[in-house]
Amino acid sequence: MSKDSMKLHLKIWRQEGPNSSGKLVDYDLDNVSPDMSFLEMLDILNEELIKKGERPIEFEHDCREGICGSCSMVVNGIAHGPQKATAVCQLHMRHFNDGDTVYIEPWRAKAFPIVKDLVTDRSAFDRIMQAGGYVSVNTGGTPDANAIPIGKETADEAFDFATCIGCGACVAACPNSSASLFTGAKISQLALLPQGDPERKKRVRAMVEQMDAEGFGDCSNHAECEAVCPKGISIAAIARMRREYLKALF
Amino acid sequence: MSSEVKNSSTMSEKDKILDSKEPEGPLTDKWHSHLDKIKLVAPNNKRKYDIIVVGTGLAGASAAASLAELGYNVKSFCIHDTPRRAHSIAAQGGINAAKNYQNDGDTIYRLFYDTIKGGDFRSRESNTYRLAELSVNIIDQAVAQGVPFAREYGGLLANRSFGGVQVKRTFYARGQTGQQLLLGAYSALMRQVNTGKVEMFPRREMLELVVVDGKARGIVTRNLLTGEIEKHAGHAVVLATGGYGNTFYLSTNAKNSNVTAAWRCYKKGAYFGNPCYVQIHPTCIPQSGHYQSKLTLMSESLRNDGRVWVPKEKGDNRKPTDIPEEERDYYLERKYPSFGNLVPRDVASRNAKLVCDEGRGVGNTGKAVYLDFQTAIERDGIDTIRDKYGNLFEMYERITGEDPYKVPMRIYPAVHYTMGGLWVDYNLMSTIPGLHVLGEANFSDHGANRLGASALMQGLADGYFVIPYTLGDYLAQTELKPVENDHDAFREAANEAADKIDKLLNINGNKTVMEFHQELGAIMWDKVGMARTKEGLQEAIKEIKELKEEFWNNLKLTGEKNTFNKYLEFAGRVADFLELGELMAEDALHREESCGCHFRDEYQTEEGEALRNDDEFSYVAAWEYKGDDKKPELHKENLTFENVKLSQRSYK
Numbered sequence: 034m035s036k037d038s039m040k041l042h043l044k045i046w047r048q049e050g051p052n053s054s055g056k057l058v059d060y061d062l063d064n065v066s067p068d069m070s071f072l073e074m075l076d077i078l079n080e081e082l083i084k085k086g087e088r089p090i091e092f093e094h095d096c097r098e099g100i101c102g103s104c105s106m107v108v109n110g111i112a113h114g115p116q117k118a119t120a121v122c123q124l125h126m127r128h129f130n131d132g133d134t135v136y137i138e139p140w141r142a143k144a145f146p147i148v149k150d151l152v153t154d155r156s157a158f159d160r161i162m163q164a165g166g167y168v169s170v171n172t173g174g175t176p177d178a179n180a181i182p183i184g185k186e187t188a189d190e191a192f193d194f195a196t197c198i199g200c201g202a203c204v205a206a207c208p209n210s211s212a213s214l215f216t217g218a219k220i221s222q223l224a225l226l227p228q229g230d231p232e233r234k235k236r237v238r239a240m241v242e243q244m245d246a247e248g249f250g251d252c253s254n255h256a257e258c259e260a261v262c263p264k265g266i267s268i269a270a271i272a273r274m275r276r277e278y279l280k281a282l283f
Numbered sequence: 284m285s286s287e288v289k290n291s292s293t294m295s296e297k298d299k300i301l302d303s304k305e306p307e308g309p310l311t312d313k314w315h316s317h318l319d320k321i322k323l324v325a326p327n328n329k330r331k332y333d334i335i336v337v338g339t340g341l342a343g344a345s346a347a348a349s350l351a352e353l354g355y356n357v358k359s360f361c362i363h364d365t366p367r368r369a370h371s372i373a374a375q376g377g378i379n380a381a382k383n384y385q386n387d388g389d390t391i392y393r394l395f396y397d398t399i400k401g402g403d404f405r406s407r408e409s410n411t412y413r414l415a416e417l418s419v420n421i422i423d424q425a426v427a428q429g430v431p432f433a434r435e436y437g438g439l440l441a442n443r444s445f446g447g448v449q450v451k452r453t454f455y456a457r458g459q460t461g462q463q464l465l466l467g468a469y470s471a472l473m474r475q476v477n478t479g480k481v482e483m484f485p486r487r488e489m490l491e492l493v494v495v496d497g498k499a500r501g502i503v504t505r506n507l508l509t510g511e512i513e514k515h516a517g518h519a520v521v522l523a524t525g526g527y528g529n530t531f532y533l534s535t536n537a538k539n540s541n542v543t544a545a546w547r548c549y550k551k552g553a554y555f556g557n558p559c560y561v562q563i564h565p566t567c568i569p570q571s572g573h574y575q576s577k578l579t580l581m582s583e584s585l586r587n588d589g590r591v592w593v594p595k596e597k598g599d600n601r602k603p604t605d606i607p608e609e610e611r612d613y614y615l616e617r618k619y620p621s622f623g624n625l626v627p628r629d630v631a632s633r634n635a636k637l638v639c640d641e642g643r644g645v646g647n648t649g650k651a652v653y654l655d656f657q658t659a660i661e662r663d664g665i666d667t668i669r670d671k672y673g674n675l676f677e678m679y680e681r682i683t684g685e686d687p688y689k690v691p692m693r694i695y696p697a698v699h700y701t702m703g704g705l706w707v708d709y710n711l712m713s714t715i716p717g718l719h720v721l722g723e724a725n726f727s728d729h730g731a732n733r734l735g736a737s738a739l740m741q742g743l744a745d746g747y748f749v750i751p752y753t754l755g756d757y758l759a760q761t762e763l764k765p766v767e768n769d770h771d772a773f774r775e776a777a778n779e780a781a782d783k784i785d786k787l788l789n790i791n792g793n794k795t796v797m798e799f800h801q802e803l804g805a806i807m808w809d810k811v812g813m814a815r816t817k818e819g820l821q822e823a824i825k826e827i828k829e830l831k832e833e834f835w836n837n838l839k840l841t842g843e844k845n846t847f848n849k850y851l852e853f854a855g856r857v858a859d860f861l862e863l864g865e866l867m868a869e870d871a872l873h874r875e876e877s878c879g880c881h882f883r884d885e886y887q888t889e890e891g892e893a894l895r896n897d898d899e900f901s902y903v904a905a906w907e908y909k910g911d912d913k914k915p916e917l918h919k920e921n922l923t924f925e926n927v928k929l930s931q932r933s934y935k
Contacts, residue, residue: 050846068571070682076576076797079850083795088842089850093364095537097577099678100462101368116681123681148508149847156485159365163477167470168429172349172747173420175427179384182438192431192456195463199367228429 039065039131043078045090046138051146051154057136067127071114072097072104074126075137092151099123099263102198105205106151107138112202112261120200120263140201142210144248155201157247158215164243165236166219168228181227194222196264203258203266209250214258216244217274218266224277234281241278301554301905301920304708305409310926311392314413317709321752322759329354332758333517335502337489337544339366339472341465341739342722343523345746348471350521351480353751358515359472360484360504362539362852367469370525370537371742374461375582375675376445377453378425378739380418385442389450391415396927398737401447401627402702402730403879403893404901404929405557407922409709414728414737417744422454424747428467432456443671445735446583447627447934453736458582458675464739468746487513488852489544490780492520492551492718493772499718500766503776505784507852510845512777514768519717519754522548523746526701526723528561530860530867531812532804534698535567535580541856542863545705545724553713554905554918556706556726558863559871562733562880563813564699565631568682568692569651578697579682581654582675583735586624588659588668589692591615591631593652597642603653603691614638622934629732629880629893630934632696636813637891639695646693655691696813700738702729702880703870706905706920710753711745714905716761719754721745726903731879784844787854792837796853799834803827803857803864811868816884820872824865831861866906866915873917876900888931897929 041062048055062078069077072094079089093103099120106121108114113121116128129135137151145153183191195218203214220237223229229236252271259268306317324332332355336347339361347359361369381394394415399406422440426432432454433441442451456463475481484504491503493516501516527542528534549555566581592611599606614634616623626634635652638644645651660668665688669676676687683693704726711719711727722742729737810823834857842848877886877893878900886894903920 066572066574068684069574070576073574073576077574080795080797083839083841083850084793086841091847091849095363095368095539096370096373097538098373098579099681100373100459101363101370101537103363103368118677119681123678125682125684127684152847155364159367159473159476159483159485162367162470162473167474168427169474170424170427170471171352172345172424172471172751175420175423178382178422178426178432179439181426183434184438185434185436188431188434188438191429192433192463195431195456195466196459198462199365222431223429226429226431228427 037067037131038063039067039126039129041065041129042134044134044136047090047150048147050149055147065126067125069126070097070122071108071124071126072122090151091149094122097122100198102200105140105153105200105202107140107205109136112140112205113263118263118265120198140205142204142249144210144212145201145204157249158199158201158212160247161212161216161240161243162219165232165239168223169232183226187225191222191225194218194225194266194270197266198264200263202261202263204249206257206261207250208255208257209253211252212244212247212249213252213271213274214262214266214268216240217270220277221270221273224273233277237274237277237281241274299918301706301903301918302708303407303409303920304710305407306709310408310412313409314416318752321756324755324759326354330356332356333358334519334521334754335515335517336360336521336523337502338369338523338525338724339469340369340371340523340525340722341468341742342746343369343521344465344468344472345743346521346523346721346750347481348468348475349747349751350754351475351478354480357475357481358484358517359481360487360489362486362488362507364485366472366483366485367466369465370540371465371739372462373537374739375458375580376584377443377455377460377736378421378464379445379452379736380422380454380740381415381452382419382422384440385451387450389452393450394418394452397448398728398734399730399927400932401734402732403895403932404730404897404924404927405878405922406728406730407903408924408926410727413749414741414744417748418740420748421740421743425464425467428470430456430463430467443584444587444625446586446625446631447622447734448625453584455584458584458672461739464743468743489524490547490855491776492548493776494551494715495766495770495772498716498761498763501768501773503773503780505780508847510848512781514773514777516766516768516773518758518763519719521719521721521750521754522705522724523721524724526704527860527863528698528701530803530864531698531807532800533570533575533578533808535564535578538577541859543856543859546859546863548705548713548715548718550908551715552908553715553718554706554907555703555866556903556905557703557870558867558906559811559874559881560702560731560879561698561867562628562700562702563632563696565628565635565696566654566694567697568679569646569648569695579678580697580699581679581692581694583628585654585672585675588671589624589654589656590658591624591652591654593638593643593645603645603655612643619934626934627732627734632813633882635696651693651695653691654694656687657691660688700733702726702731702733706903710756711749712753712757717757719750721750731881783855784851787838787851787858788840788844790836790838790840792839794837795839796850796857799830799838800853800857800860802830803861806830807864811864811871814882814884815871817872820868823868824872827861827865827868834858834861869915870904870906874900874904892931
C-alpha cells in the first residue's frame with residue numbers, strides 16, 4: 034500500500050435546483066490518499082468548502098458498500114467511473130494519478146431530473162416496479178419453501194438478474210437513456226422462477242408500458258448498460274424481456 | 284370496539300417493574316394461545332384505520348405491505364429516495380430458520396436455545412421462542428415472492444452454518460441475502476402502492492412523534508427535498524427505523540442510519556431498553572486512515588472456511604505467506620476447540636482485541652488479524668470457494684487492493700448492530716400506547732448479543748407475522764377519537780422540529796458536523812466499546828456532556844433549510860447521537876456485570892470470559908426520559924427463565 038498523497042483537479046457539476054441551470058466548477062484538492070474511497074475524497078472536499086463558508090456538494094450515498102444503489106455519478110464520462118463492476122462508492126483513489134483532472138457529473142436522462150448538484154430523481158424506477166415487479170402473494174399461507182424444487186443453474190441465473198441495485202447507471206450510460214436493463218433484469222428474474230410464472234404475461238406488458246410512459250428511450254443494443262452495471266448484469270436480460278414481451282402479445 | 288385497555292400510567296413510584304404482557308401457559312403454546320384470544324378488527328372496519336409506518340427496511344416494508352394486504356390504510360415513510368435502499372439491503376450472510384432441511388437435528392427449541400444462550404441469557408424467553416417458531420414461515424414467504432435463495436443441484440434449498448451454532452440452518456443468497464429479502468419485501472410494498480392501499484412518502488425524515496391523550500397519533504416529518512415540515516395523523520404509529528450503531532461514527536451501518544426517530548419517541552415517553560448492548564462484529568475491513576467514513580463488514584459466513592490467526596511472536600512483520608505454519612497462532616481454534624472459528628461474535632471480537640493488545644496484531648496499524656482461506660482452497664478447490672464467497676472476495680479486493688485468494692484477509696472488529704432499542708412488550712408495543720416498534724429499533728429478542736443471521740429473521744418475523752395480529756388487537760380494544768393534523772399537539776411538535784433546525788443553522792461556529800461526530804465516535808469506541816471500566820465510563824459521560832455543549836455553540840453548517848441539505852440532516856442526527864451516547868454510557872456504568880457484548884473489565888472469569896451476575900442483573904434496563912438536565916429513571920423488566928438453565932456460556 035502506498036502512503037503517497039495526490040493532488041487532483043476536480044471539475045464538478047453544480048446546480049442549485051431542478052429548474053436552475055448548472056455548470057462545471059473547478060476545485061483543487063491536495064492530500065488525496067490512494068486508500069481513500071472516491072466518496073471519502075468528496076467528503077474531504079466538502080469539509081474544506083464548509084470551513085470556507087461555501088455550500089457543500091450534494092451527492093447521494095448511504096451504504097458505501099456498493100449495494101444500496103444510492104451513489105450515482107459520472108466520473109470522467111463513465112457512469113460510476115473507470116473500474117468495471119464497481120459502484121462509485123467502492124471506487125478507490127488508487128485508480129487515479131497525481132495531477133489528474135477528474136470530471137464529476139450527475140446521471141443525465143430525461144426520466145431522471147436533477148434535484149441538486151449530483152443528486153437526481155430516480156422515482157421512475159419505483160413506478161416501473163409498482164406496475165408489476167412482484168409476485169402477487171399476500172403474507173401467510175404460502176407453501177413449504179422446498180415444495181417446488183428449482184435447479185441450481187436456474188436459481189443461480191435468476192439470482193444474477195436479481196442483484197440489480199437500482200442505481201440507474203444503465204440509464205445514464207445509454208445513448209437513448211433506456212431503462213431496458215433495469216426492467217429486463219426484474220422481468221428475467223421472475224420469468225425464470227416458477228413463482229413468477231402465473232403472471233408473466235401481465236407483468237412484462239405492464240412494466241414495459243410503464244417504462245415507456247416514464248420517458249425512457251428504447252434499447253438499440255449498444256450494451257453500454259452492461260459495461261457500467263456495478264453488478265455486471267448481462268444484456269441477456271433485455272433479450273429475455275423482448276421474448277417475454279412478444280410472447281405476451283399473442 | 285371495547286375500551287378495556289390497561290392503564291399503564293397507574294404504576295406507583297416504588298413499583299418500577301415493567302409488565303411484558305407475555306401470555307400465560309407453557310412456552311411452546313404462548314403465541315398460539317395468544318392468537319386464539321387476540322381481538323380482531325373486522326375486514327370492513329380495517330379500512331377505517333390509518334397506520335403510519337416509519338422505515339422501509341425488512342421490518343418496516345414487510346409490516347407496511349402486510350398491513351395493507353389486510354385492508355388498513357398505510358402511510359409508509361423512508362429517508363431514502365426509494366424504499367429499496369434501507370440498510371437491511373447490506374446484510375450479507377443469511378437468515379436462520381429452524382427448517383431442519385439438513386436432517387442435522389435442528390428444532391424450534393434448539394434455535395430458541397441457541398439464541399437465548401448466544402444472547403448470554405439477557406433476552407425474554409417468550410419473544411425468543413416466538414421468533415424461532417416464526418422463522419420457518421419467513422423462508423416460505425420469501426420463496427413464494429421469488430427470492431432466489433441458494434440451492435443444491437437437486438433443486439432444494441441450501442444451508443450453511445453461522446457462529447455460535449452446531450447445525451446448518453442459515454439460508455442465503457450468495458453474500459447478498461439482505462438485499463434479496465429486502466427486495467422481496469419491497470416488491471410486496473410496491474404491489475400495495477399500486478393497489479392504492481399504501482401511500483409512499485420517500486425522502487422524509489421523522490423528527491417528532493405526536494402523542495394525543497397519551498396515545499401515539501402521528502408524526503412530524505421533514506421533506507428532505509423541500510425542507511417542508513409536515514404533519515401526518517393516524518390511529519397508530521409503527522416505528523421500524525433501525526439501530527444506532529452510528530453513534531460510534533465508524534460502524535458498518537450506512538451513513539444515513541440514525542437514532543433520531545427512536546430518540547424523539549424516547550423523549551416523548553417511550554422507554555429505551557438496554558442501550559449499552561452494542562454488537563461489535565469480528566470480521567470487518569480495518570480502518571485505513573483518518574478520512575475513513577465507514578467500515579465494511581465481511582460476512583460471518585467467511586468463518587465457515589476462513590481460519591483466524593496472528594503470528595505467535597509479537598512484532599512479527601513478515602508477510603503472512605512467509606510465516607510458517609508452526610509460527611502461527613490459530614487462537615480461536617486453540618482456545619475454543621469445539622466451536623473453533625465459529626464462536627459467537629462477541630467472543631471472536633474480544634479475542635481479536637486481546638491478541639492485538641498483546642502486540643501481535645498485523646498490518647500497518649497493528650489493529651488487524653488474519654482470516655486465511657488457504658486451507659479451504661487446498662481442501663475444496665478455488666472454484667468452490669469462489670462460488671460461496673466470490674462477491675465478498677471481490678469487495679475486499681476493491682477496498683484494500685489485495686487478493687484474498689492469494690494473501691489472507693486482514694480483519695478487525697467494528698460496531699455493527701445494536702441489540703438495545705425502544706422497550707416493547709410481547710405485542711411489540713412501547714410504553715406509549717399505539718407506538719409499536721419493530722426490528723433493530725426495538726430491544727427485544729437478542730439479549731446482550733445477537734447471533735449471526737438472526738437480524739433478518741427478527742425484522743421479518745416482526746413485520747410479516749407479529750405486528751399484523753398485535754396491532755389489530757390494540758386497535759380493536761382501544762377507543763380512539765378522531766384526531767386531525769391541525770390538533771394543537773401537531774402544531775407544537777412541528778414548531779419544536781422547526782425551531783431545532785433554525786437553531787442548528789444559526790450557531791455559526793467553526794467545527795463541522797463530521798468533526799463533532801468523529802470526536803463522539805472516538806470517545807464511544809475507547810470508553811464505551813469492547814472493554815468498559817467504571818472510570819472509563821465516567822470519563823465518557825463527562826466528555827460527551829462537554830462535547831454536546833460545544834456542539835450547540837460551535838457547529839458550522841452552510842446551506843439553507845428549505846432545500847436538499849445533507850449536512851443539515853446529519854447535524855440533527857449527531858445532536859441526537861450526543862444525547863444517546865451519554866445514555867449508553869450510563870446504562871453500561873449501571874450494569875455491574877459482563878454479559879454478551881457488554882464487557883466490563885472488572886467482571887470477568889479467570890479465563891477472561893464475560894462474568895454475569897444473575898442475582899442482581901437478570902433484568903432488562905428500561906430508561907425513562909425525565910428532562911434534558913435530569914437523570915433518566917431506571918425501570919426494570921425482570922427476566923425469568925423457566926425453560927432454559929442459566930449457565931456460564933461455554934464454546935470450548
